[in-house]
Amino acid sequence: MLNNVLNNNIIQIPIKKNMSFKVNTKNLLEALQKTVKVVPSRSTLPILGCSLFDFSNQKMILKATNLETSISESIEIVGEMPESPIAIPIGRLLEITNNISDKEIELNITEKQQLEIKTKTGSFSIMGQDHSEYPSDPIMNETQSIYIKTSTLFEIIDFTKNSTSKDELKPALQGVLLKIDGKSIVGVSTDGHRLSRIIIENEGLENQEQEIIIPTKFLTLLTSFVDKKENAEIEISKNHMSLSYKNTTIYSRIIKDNYPDYEKVIPLDNNKTFTTNKKDLINAIKRVSIFSNRSTKQITLDIGNQKTTISTEDSEQSAKGAETISSQFNNMDNLKIGFNSMFILDALNSIKSEQITMFLNGSLNAAILSETSPDKKMDKLVLLMPIRLND
Structure with missing residues (x-):
């Protein structure tokens, strides 16, 4: 009788079994290709080399982060939904998925936290890591929203991206200053040697006044995921921001620093105005700069009333080059001014008009390139600091 009582009161402990489900190979590949963009190539934290696989409502959510920018991508699955997340090294998973021709693959998470990949002709396994070590999503409390046309956002990103700084000692300059009010949207970037400013009329979208510094990495990622023809809603909290589009959500920290008074x-x-054909000037600089010093990349513009000579000399390699193009200059005396060839090429390529006008003062003063759209709704300005000439 005692045995019967004991047998009737035995607690049945559920055995954790393998969880198997199927996923569309193309969808998985696209999700991995998106999330890998924020995975650091080198990190002291091995867990950052993984993608976190989480599961909810018959969907698999892939997450990746570099602690500053995070991406979350969801795809549908068919089959048993795993009960807990798993962190999988993303490099090898991306490589094998890219080489699978099957339309659908089967994934299985084992008791030992291995991810098994099964195709029609083979099987593969990758050892996972403890998901509890994976960084949590940013907390987005008390958010405010910015509504912006994605075409406007793309224009700002394209114009300002080259002027941001890579200097970690100047965090504010590693991002783009975005100033929004009811009338206009202003984007500004600078690395201390050049400055880009774009002002676009804020058409039909009501926003509270905002002034934030957005990391360049976040802005660059947006161009990979968001359609130019739609409007975007950016949510902003105290320390983070996010943008959701279809199955993708991108998070980023906000740069909490004071931006220089660029005005x-x-x-x-x-x-003093120097005017010439943009294409002629770009091509001449490209050819001449081949012979410039590899570290300074310095070229010299000797600007005259009817012609301008672009020249360079690399005394270390005994190399030099010069080329002359037609131009107009509203000053009686020639003006010699030096620039970093890469910086001036970036500036010229950001201007769309066939003829460019550069506003100058002296050989040691900043030069200005500017452009206003035909409908007067967009104004661009590039400032270039010159290089001091030796002669």
Whole structure:
């Protein structure tokens, strides 16, 4: 009788079994290709080399982060939904998925936290890591929203991305300053050697006044995921921001630093105007800069009333080059000014008009390139600091 009582009161402990489900190979590959963009190539934290696989409502959510920018991508699954997340090294998983021709693959998470991949002709396994070590998603409390046309956002990103700094000692300059009010949206970037500012009329979208510094990495990622023809809603909390589009959500920290007073460095007295064909100038600089010093990349513009000579000399390699193009200059005396060839090429390529006008003052003063759209709804300005000439 005692045995019967004991047998009737035995607690049945559920045995954790393998969880098997199927996923569309193309969808998995696209999700991995998106999330891998934020995975650091080198890190002291091995867990950051993984993608976190989480599961909810018959969907698999892939997450990746570099602690500053995070991506979350969801795809549908068919079969048993695993009860807990798993962290999988993303490099090898991406490589094998890219080489599978099957339309659908079967994934199985074992008791030993291995991910098994089964195809029609083979099987593969990758050892997972403890998901509890994976960084949690940013907390987005008390958010405010910015509504912006994605075409406007893309224009700002494209114009400002080259002027941001890579200097970790200047965090504010590693992002783009975005100023939004009811009338306009202003994007500004600078690395201390050049400055890009774009002002676009804020058409039909009501926003509270906002002024934030957005990391360049976040802005660059947006261009990979968001359709130009739609509007975007960016949610902003105290320390983070996010944007959701279809199955993708991108998170980023906000740069909490004071941006330099950029208006003070834009000269208002550059009354010497140098005008020429943009394509001719770009091609001449490209050819001449081949012979410039590899570290300084310095070229010199000797600007005259009817022609301009672009020249360079690399004394270390005994190399030099020069080329002359037609131009107009509203000053009787020639003006010699030096630039970093890469910086001036970036600036010229950001201007769309066939003819460019550069506003100058002297050989040691900042030069200005500017452009206003035909409908007057967009204004672009690039400031270039010159390089001091030796002669």
